[in-house]
Amino acid sequence: MRIALAIRIIFLEKIMAKILVIDDSRTIREMLIFSLKAQHTVDEAENGQIGIDMFKRQTYDLVITDLNMPNIDGLTVIREYRKLPQYRSKPILMLTTEADATKKQQGKEAGATGWMVKPFDPAKLIATIAKVLG
Amino acid sequence: MKTHYHPKFGIDVLNITAGEHYVCKNKHIMITTILGSCVAACAFDPIKKIAGMNHFMLPISSNNNLDKMRYGHHAMEVLINDMLVSGAIKSNIVLKVFGGANVNRNISKNIGRQNVEFIREWAVKENFPIIAEDLDGEYARRIYFNTLTGKVNRLMIGQDKANIVFHKEETTQNTIPQYGDVELFD
Numbered sequence: 001m002r003i004a005l006a007i008r009i010i011f012l013e014k015i016m017a018k019i020l021v022i023d024d025s026r027t028i029r030e031m032l033i034f035s036l037k038a039q040h041t042v043d044e045a046e047n048g049q050i051g052i053d054m055f056k057r058q059t060y061d062l063v064i065t066d067l068n069m070p071n072i073d074g075l076t077v078i079r080e081y082r083k084l085p086q087y088r089s090k091p092i093l094m095l096t097t098e099a100d101a102t103k104k105q106q107g108k109e110a111g112a113t114g115w116m117v118k119p120f121d122p123a124k125l126i127a128t129i130a131k132v133l134g
Numbered sequence: 135m136k137t138h139y140h141p142k143f144g145i146d147v148l149n150i151t152a153g154e155h156y157v158c159k160n161k162h163i164m165i166t167t168i169l170g171s172c173v174a175a176c177a178f179d180p181i182k183k184i185a186g187m188n189h190f191m192l193p194i195s196s197n198n199n200l201d202k203m204r205y206g207h208h209a210m211e212v213l214i215n216d217m218l219v220s221g222a223i224k225s226n227i228v229l230k231v232f233g234g235a236n237v238n239r240n241i242s243k244n245i246g247r248q249n250v251e252f253i254r255e256w257a258v259k260e261n262f263p264i265i266a267e268d269l270d271g272e273y274a275r276r277i278y279f280n281t282l283t284g285k286v287n288r289l290m291i292g293q294d295k296a297n298i299v300f301h302k303e304e305t306t307q308n309t310i311p312q313y314g315d316v317e318l319f320d
Binding site for chain 2: 024027070108115131
């Protein structure tokens with residue numbers, strides 16, 4: 001009985017989600033995957049266009065995108081994400097070095113669920129993801 | 135950030151210290167900094183004439199690799215992001231890197247060497263060519279980065295002044311920014 005309860009608690013605590021990380025920095029992608037892989041399935045895209053192609057081809061529970069990337073920026077990624085019916089109510093988070101209020105407002109207007117400023121705290125990241133997925 | 139006229143170069147000079155960075159476009163100044171164990175990266179887009187320099191040091195106290203990446207990578211990412219926001223093309227950007235000396239025995243774990251290893255590995259991983267470097271060694275350095283030509287002048291600093299530089303680096307470490315905030319929208 002106790003074992004069954006323990007398994008149930010572990011299962012409930014472990015929110016497995018399919019997450020796409022879009023960032024032109026390989027280091028950031030690696031840090032995100034390292035922080036999230038214990039709890040989630042994480043795919044990565046090295047630029048905005050590849051990210052858009054990936055979330056059009058398959059469905060993700062959450063997308064985390066950088067803002068400043070070559071060619072297609074994070075705001076465009078969010079707008080493209082929100083155009084798709086399957087993502088109208090799904091979360092998308094911005095993870096960027098920018099903390100400027102104007103930029104945050106642009107992110108909000110584009111359809112971002114939230115704004116996280118780098119460098120990110122892995123514990124805070126995990127808690128934020130649990131909140132937006134819940 | 136304030137500039138002052140430098141008679142030797144005949145142009146304005148802007149000084150940055152540990153934890154700071156500066157980026158400019160089509161501006162002819164010298165960005166300068168003084169380095170002991172710290173490393174400075176001079177980033178330059180020669181086509182768009184956009185230049186930037188940072189000055190960073192990995193945490194001495196931590197053995198955690200994520201911590202080290204947080205400090206070093208963040209310093210580099212902020213610099214590169216400001217270059218991109220100013221109009222630089224990522225594939226145009228080249229780096230010149232300086233510093234990482236190991237003089238002061240009081241600084242544990244060979245922090246200069248760790249800074250050098252970090253910047254070399256980071257540049258390879260992120261695909262930025264290092265076209266010039268003056269790293270490691272036993273002496274502190276002052277560098278002047280010409281923001282219009284991309285040229286860097288390097289001066290070696292004697293042991294007497296070097297100890298002051300190393301001491302200053304140790305005491306300024308705590309000013310490095312901590313984790314960023316999270317805001318969820320309604």
